[in-house]
Amino acid sequence: MTVSTYARARAVAGTVPDPEIPVLTIEDLGILRDVAVDDRGRVHVQITPTYSGCPAMDAIRADVVEALEREGYAAVTVELVLSPAWTTDWMSEEGKRKLEEYGIAPPSPLPAGGPVPLSLSLRCPQCGSPDTRELSRFGSTACKSLWVCNVCREPFDHFKSI
Amino acid sequence: MTEHVRYVLALADDVLVASQRLGGWIARAPELEEDVALANIGLDLLGQARSLLTHAGALEGEGRDEDALAYFRDERDFLNVHLVERSHGDFAATMARLLLLSTYLHELWTALLTSTDDTLAAVAAKAVKEVDYHADHARMWVLRLGDGTEESHRRMQAGLEAEWPYAEELFDGSYVDAALLETGVAVDPSTLRERWAGRVVAVVEEATLTVPTSRPAVTGGRRGIHTEEMGYLLAEMQHLARSHPGASW
Numbered sequence: 001m002t003v004s005t006y007a008r009a010r011a012v013a014g015t016v017p018d019p020e021i022p023v024l025t026i027e028d029l030g031i032l033r034d035v036a037v038d039d040r041g042r043v044h045v046q047i048t049p050t051y052s053g054c055p056a057m058d059a060i061r062a063d064v065v066e067a068l069e070r071e072g073y074a075a076v077t078v079e080l081v082l083s084p085a086w087t088t089d090w091m092s093e094e095g096k097r098k099l100e101e102y103g104i105a106p107p108s109p110l111p112a113g114g115p116v117p118l119s120l121s122l123r124c125p126q127c128g129s130p131d132t133r134e135l136s137r138f139g140s141t142a143c144k145s146l147w148v149c150n151v152c153r154e155p156f157d158h159f160k161s162i
Numbered sequence: 163m164t165e166h167v168r169y170v171l172a173l174a175d176d177v178l179v180a181s182q183r184l185g186g187w188i189a190r191a192p193e194l195e196e197d198v199a200l201a202n203i204g205l206d207l208l209g210q211a212r213s214l215l216t217h218a219g220a221l222e223g224e225g226r227d228e229d230a231l232a233y234f235r236d237e238r239d240f241l242n243v244h245l246v247e248r249s250h251g252d253f254a255a256t257m258a259r260l261l262l263l264s265t266y267l268h269e270l271w272t273a274l275l276t277s278t279d280d281t282l283a284a285v286a287a288k289a290v291k292e293v294d295y296h297a298d299h300a301r302m303w304v305l306r307l308g309d310g311t312e313e314s315h316r317r318m319q320a321g322l323e324a325e326w327p328y329a330e331e332l333f334d335g336s337y338v339d340a341a342l343l344e345t346g347v348a349v350d351p352s353t354l355r356e357r358w359a360g361r362v363v364a365v366v367e368e369a370t371l372t373v374p375t376s377r378p379a380v381t382g383g384r385r386g387i388h389t390e391e392m393g394y395l396l397a398e399m400q401h402l403a404r405s406h407p408g409a410s411w
């Protein structure tokens with residue numbers, strides 16, 4: 001096996017979109033943890049959930065297998081690993097940029113060691129105003145809360161920092 | 163069944179049954195946002211339960227997976243506390259229960275971060291962040307209702323009085339095998355009580371409510387003895403899987 005075999009398998013797995021936020025790939029989200037290819041070409045992929053109950057994991061698992069099989073990998077296994085626990089800091093900068101473009105306020109960086117801070121203010125992804133407020137701490141999925149902009153009046157999702 | 167498996171099952175059943183109960187609020191909560199909130203909290207707990215049940219099945223080594231353990235055990239095999247199986251009652255009672263439970267779960271998962279059972283420690287590391295958020299959600303409702311109108315205060319106090327006697331079972335460590343404590347797999351829940359009480363009492367007082375002085379309820383969940391309400395809950399949770407074994411969708 002060569003490094004490029006590994007890199008290619010990783011790249012293929014990494015293109016799988018998140019079923020609930022399709023502008024992000026699982027690589028952007030930081031939930032693609034590891035891809036290993038053995039000398040017989042078998043691929044073992046490790047993914048990690050954002051939240052314990054994330055209902056998208058089964059779909060992601062199936063999509064990863066399908067994407068790799070389409071590229072000619074025959075024996076693909078996907079393992080769900082919990083440790084170390086995913087945090088929003090694993091989301092790539094590219095991922096955060098795409099989220100904002102999509103209309104979801106990205107998570108703020110976590111302070112080292114401390115508790116998650118109160119969000120003082122979020123920038124509205126529609127008009128850029130910092131004058132926003134939280135409508136509900138639970139949004140359309142476990143990873144998001146619901147906000148509204150006081151200036152342009154648009155509601156928007158916020159990817160919570162955990 | 164080893165004591166280790168029984169311990170993991172007890173942890174799993176608490177969150178599984180709590181999740182099933184919370185799901186019953188969908189489309190019945192006082193506002194749409196609350197439907198979404200309780201569904202999300204239930205989903206987090208279900209995720210924790212799935213990991214724990216899978217782990218219990220693997221430890222047992224008899225080929226039972228999460229579905230076998232959730233759908234094909236009978237009532238007497240469930241080891242959850244009575245607090246989580248109680249029927250909804252008033253919304254305020256559900257919020258009281260959520261406050262008591264998620265504050266306990268936060269202490270539990272914090273303590274299990276250093277469990278020598280690596281899977282338990284991994285589940286704890288994910289779960290601890292989730293239940294902290296749940297406790298905070300319950301806290302906001304308890305404050306809003308307790309320190310709200312005369313009517314909301316009365317009902318929040320009544321909800322607290324109704325649930326309080328069932329909290330004590332969470333801290334009864336007699337079901338935890340001494341060897342599991344010695345090897346650092348498990349935590350003795352009675353050691354969590356003081357920090358739990360500190361946090362809960364602070365919320366109750368901030369909400370201008372009174373800490374109940376009622377005696378603990380007679381329970382037996384850790385021995386598989388349940389209330390009448392548990393049978394109905396399991397019937398609803400299990401009937402599809404039992405009527406159509408092996409069905410998938």
Ligand SMILES: [Zn+2]
Nearest residue numbers: 124127149152
């Ligand atoms: Zn705006």
